[in-house]
Amino acid sequence: MARNPVTWLGSPTFPKAAKAALNDTQLRQNLRKATGTIRERRAAAVTEMTDWEQLRVAGEQIKDDVLARLDTLLVELEESVTARGGVVHWARDAEEANRIVLDLCRQENASEVVKVKSMATAEIGLNEALEAGGVQAIETDLAELIVQLGDDRPSHILVPAIHRNRSEIREIFQRRMGVELSDEPADLAEAARVYLREKFLTTKVAISGANFAVADTGSIVVLESEGNGRMCLTLPETLITVMGIEKLVPTWQDLEVFLQLLPRSSTAERMNPYTSVWTGVTPGDGPQSFHLVLIDNGRTATLHDSVGRQALRCIRCSACLNVCPVYERTGGQSYGSVYPGPIGAILTPQLVGDMHDPQAASLPYASSLCGACFEVCPVRIDIPSVLTHLRAEAVEAKGRTAESVAMAAAAWVFAEASRYEKAQKAGSLARFFAKDGRITSLPWPGSKWTSSRDVPAPPAESFRSWWRKNRCQK
Amino acid sequence: MINTAAREEILARIRHANVPAAEPVVRGYLQQGPGGVELFAERVADYRAVVHVVSNVPEALTSLQGKRIVAPAGVPAEWLVDGVTWLREPLSIEELDQADGVLTGCAVAIADTGTIVLDGGEAQGRRALTLLPDYHVCVVRADQIAASVPEALQRLEPTRPLTFISGPSATSDIELNRVEGVHGPRTLEVLIVG
Structure with a gap:
């Protein structure tokens, strides 16, 4: 089986990577500032809600129900999307998913595609696969664009360029766009607007992820801020959406829970600026060809673990990253995966599915088990419990080591x-x-x-x- | 070609995991909220959108910024005030991109979160109309304002193309602080008919 691209090839184990990152004072300063800001704002956005705990419990229960009935719900989703003019594809792993998307791009004779920020496509290494196949993927989310233009790697689920401050972003934009800019955030946002406008208006194929898919109606939901999502979801002729099989909710009503939990947990807003919902194809409005690619890529294996499967409840808000004392100091790239932070420490090794991989096996140790992640998680993933559970698996996979011999000696004493x-x-x-x-x-x-x-x-x-x-x- | 082998294998793996049935969902959260024009206006303004509570729409529209404004099908005739070149469908992407603004109604609004929802129906048009012009004026009737997110979702038809709009286009991507104005309309003006 091909290696799962959810971890970056050649990444050192977490302790080694963290040691290097800790010496980068600029990185630590940028992260302290950004996570400090968002922590305060999130706390305010959540305190305002008197029913926050009830929403969290409902979020947990809805997602557990999805995991328990995943086979029936996926078939239901497939039927409702198909009935509304969409085409549903299934991919067992990253390689299969990338091939499906590349074939669809070739069918449309597309040499360029615009992309909405998507964790699923980052997880499967879609951009690299498309490039190898002669198709250039243009990231349109501001932070993804910063990472792409800086030939960098992402370091946060929501804001992949969180490790960059405004003057570093200015430097990247000036170099790659060939324009003079100030380091005012508004000026930098304007530069991205101008740079991408033409692409939005002319590109024929767009690729997106999905925050939620509603099984009973076939509706797909994407939350965003900038309007780049709306551009990609509305203007091109063909839309390809790649989503993990666990991104379902059973009914339209269930969205009332997540549309309250997600914006406050991720960007600390009552509501994010734009949320788009579409169901298959609507004649005369938006792309007239719609493909939904459902990916497994380690999720069904994760489903087999009764303790670890709760990681599949994750709605990718990144609140756990923002409160984690380890993440704040080491930064996201130390985790060697598109999923960093506490959720990454439990999700990545499970998706890799091989505790003999020393890098993946080192991730459950990237925590002080302080529990702040569990406290803020909008779907109540007990990250500390899964961390200790996975540590036990890592120890077992290691077999006889100096540590296990010492432990055996201690037991004898x-x-x-x-x-x-x-x-x-x-x-x-x-x-x-x-x-x-x-x-x-x-x-x-x-x-x-x-x-x-x-x-x-x-x-x-x-x-x-x-x-x-x-x-x-x- | 759809890969049925992949489909069958994924479904078989899920069944093999044998996940036990979940507890029934307890919806103990609030279904309703205080609601009302005042709360809605306050929450929209929090996003740095321009908000006016008006009694007469045509009168309020005399102060529209811009000369060339898109008006989707179904906009009431009295909104099409003099002194403005009203752009009507069919419009090309280029024409939309060059328009100064767009005037629409909405399907539903949400007081709790300061959100307006468009569903492509009467006085809203297809999604591109409210995306390409840099200035969006949206007229919201008091009876369209739902108090809470749950109430708003109940009023909506999920299979229509929906756009939830909460303030002007913004980003939190630079040092995790909100900055207005990226790809969507940079000015959002909400006229509440109260």
Whole structure:
């Protein structure tokens, strides 16, 4: 089987990548500023809602229902889209999905396509596959455009260029668009408007993702801010939408929950500027040819894991990234995947589906398990529980390692009180490494711990021996 | 050609996962809200849209910015005030792109979120009409304002092409702060007939 492009080929494991990122002070400053801003704004947007918890619970339940009835709902969606003039395609993996989209572009003789920001197409590496097939994909979302023009990689689910500040964006735009610009955000937005206008008006094929698909009506929903989505969804003759099979909701009514949860969780707005809903083809309005590509790419394998499958409830809001202390310091690119942050740490390894892949297996450790991600998740994904569950899987996949041998030795020591006491006595000797009550450097294997944190010096006497001396009834 | 082998395999994998049935959905969230013209006006203005509560539409339209304004089918004759060149369908993409603005009605509005919803019906036209001109004037009748998102969705027909509009085009892509004005209309003016 081909490798899943959800992780970038050749990415180092998370600890290695994070170490490099932590030395980038500009990156840390940009992220601190951006995540700090959005955290405050999100909190305000959510506090305003007296029924936020009830909405979260409903969101969780609707998505769990989707996962439980996924086969029937997908067939229902296929029927309703087909009945309204759309064509539904199924793809088992990234390679199959990319081939379907490339074939559709060739059918339309398109050498250029405009794209609405989409995680699904980023996950399958569609742009690269199209390019290899002679079709140029033009990203039209402002942040995606910044990444594309900067020959960069994304670092956030919602704002892929979050690691860039305004003066860096100005530099990229000036270099690639050949214009003089200030670093005022309004000026930068205007530059993108001018740069893309002609493309929107002339390109015949557009590619989008989907935030939601309504099974019973066949309606597809895309939320956006800039209007680039509306351009792509309205002006071209052919529209190809690529979506993960879990992006369903059963009924139109269910959208009332997600249209309240998603904007407040992602951009901290009561509602995002534009939401487009279309059902198949509407004569005289919008693209007259519509294709929906449903992709699995590791989702059905994830569905098999009773603990891990809740990651498939994710609606890609990125609230968990914005509150994560690890993400804020390491940035998104350290995760080596289009899905960074807490959700990426549980989704990416499951989509890869191979805990023997050292990079994927390192991701569940990219967390301090503080739980902030669970608290803000609009569909109540218990990310910390899935992280520890996946850590156990990673350990199991590793087999016999220094760590597992040490753990086995510890188990043997703990099993017998006398062994434990002897070990404690020996352990208390470690206090000779201490300075001011802390040990900052131990010889190997203890150095593995002390390279990134201190250990408190062990006391000269253990509690057990103190108790025996002072309290024990002889 | 549709790949039926892929379809069958994906469906079989899903069935094989054997996910247990879920708890019934509890809709304990609010179905209604305070609603009303005042709240709607306030929430629309929060997006830095221009809002007027008016009693007479033609009178309010005399201060339209721009000379060449698109008017979709179904716009009431009295809205087509003098002093403006009204552009009527059929219009090409180029003609729309060069228009100064567009005047529409709406299908539904949402007080809670300050949103207007277009469904391509009466006085709204196809989606491109409200997208290419840089200035969008939307007339909202008080009885079209739903209090909440749930109420608004109930009033809408999902199979029509729908556009939910909350303020002018904007982006949060530069340092995660909202900036108005990217590809969609950069000026949104909402006239509420109260």
